[in-house]
Amino acid sequence: MKHILFLLAAMTILCYASCDRAHPNVENVIIKGSDTEVNLALALAEHYMEKDEDISIAVTGGGSGAGIAALINGKTGLANSSRSMRTEEIRLANTRNVQPMASVFAMDGLAIIVHPDLPVSALTVQQVGAIYRGEIENWRGVGGPDMPISLYGRQSNSGTFVYFRDSVLRGEYARNLKQMNGTAQMVEGMKTDRAGIAYVGVGYVVQKDGQTMPGIKILPISAGEGLPAVAPTDLANIIDGSYPIVRPLFQYTNGRPNGKLRDFMLFCLSEVGQQIVTESGYYPVSKRYQAQNEQVLNFSYADATSY
């Protein structure tokens, strides 16, 4: 028995040693953060690891806040976040000698969804804000039927909750907002609640063939009174900026990334990477954030078509 154990131990050590020899410089990268982005990050990481065997990338979720907290505590090299870091988070990071730098690897459109039978055909982004702030409490207020609006949102630890509040509401949520555990629960709610309204990532409610998921209705949204209301299901509306509820998905690093981590992040921005982004239901990085990426990652989109 003792001999067998010894043999096993020896084999294990040998195995580790030989594995090491095959890839002497395997670099471990831990990505943590937004649940919105976890599947996308995973797809990108898997694709990249096929190309480069010297890197091992582990992706976990937990929410934007959890990722940012891990970056601040030095527990992760890359934090995915669907919202920007708050001032006090950056201040806290600085006291621990962490210098957060943000780049953007994809864009996410938020779709406003309702029950398919609701006779409302479009809303302005200001109306959506007023509805969620509780200023418009009845569908009558936006030309719909006489029904009290039933509000669905995410829980307050969600990056989507914060993004929506800061960019669409620009104020407090109505207190009767139902805080759902996740996107799936909001979508299920819309299937039965005739007076409901919810916001979810476009990728979640649009199927691979470009059709809307059955049982719900995606409302076209206009950027303001008099402007055309457009649907987020059409990629062109996102890219030309006419759809108003689009948010950047951030990758936060401690200082400017270098080495393998930088290579991976550049891969995310490459043509192949952005292709994966689109296939996963998100949108390519817009011009405005491309400039930010060039600065943080110290490269130029113009001469970086190759990788």
Next chain:
Amino acid sequence: MRHLIDLLARRVFFLSAALSVLILLGIFGMLFFNGIRTFAEVSPGQFFFNSHWNPSAYGEPSYGILAMIVSTFLVTLGAMCIAVPLGIGAAAYLSEVASGNFRLYLKSAIELLAAIPSVAVGFIGIVLTGPLLARIFGLNNGLTALNGAVLLAIMSLPTIITIAEDAIRSVPDHFKEGSYALGANKWTTLLRVTLPAATSGIIAAVILGMGRAIGETMTVLMATGNATAMPNGFFDPVRTMTATIAIELGEVPYNTTHYYSLFAVGAVLFIISLGINLLAEYIAARYRYKS
């Protein structure tokens, strides 16, 4: 040698007993000393009597816990309204009517009910009881205080039944025999003699069941809709104290007022359930002396 083992055993057991007390004190101390720091920025009046909880606000944060205390009690009392008649009925059936093997099977089935993980009960609340209640009562959405009450009733049933059954069972036989001798039938005896004699034990059972319901987190978090507004009734979504802590503690920046206020909520919850348990102990002790 024997003496030594004896001494050692005594010490070990003393330490294990002392450890639980130390842990209790430690937890209370931690909740209390972190929680008290909330009041450096928030006045106690604001904290306890304001119904608006929104610490990570767009504008001014607010730290009123009244709405969640009301929510917690709404869900718990609702659960008791459902569980108490059911629980006492089941306990009476088990101790007075059911016989032999069937009673044993029934009893173990009820005890198994306690083994269902709370997250599974919450899941049932989302996919089954929530939509069902919405259909029955014509609601937009079934994730309401009522849904939470139904689920918590299910979860507190094993506690109530087991303890109430013990209480009914320990009513001395001569009470019942006296009743029968006076010509009362089984039903009258149960209702007029046995249950009244077991009252304090049954009350203890109910209170302990209530303690079980009040501290439950996962189920209510999943199944009650979590709206922070003050509820108007059982058909409104509610966010309880436990759910608030569970949702927010994961992401709160450490050593901020928001962080301390969650400890304060925890301390309030601790005091409430401590009170409930002490009350149950007191009543149960009284009933032991009587019989």
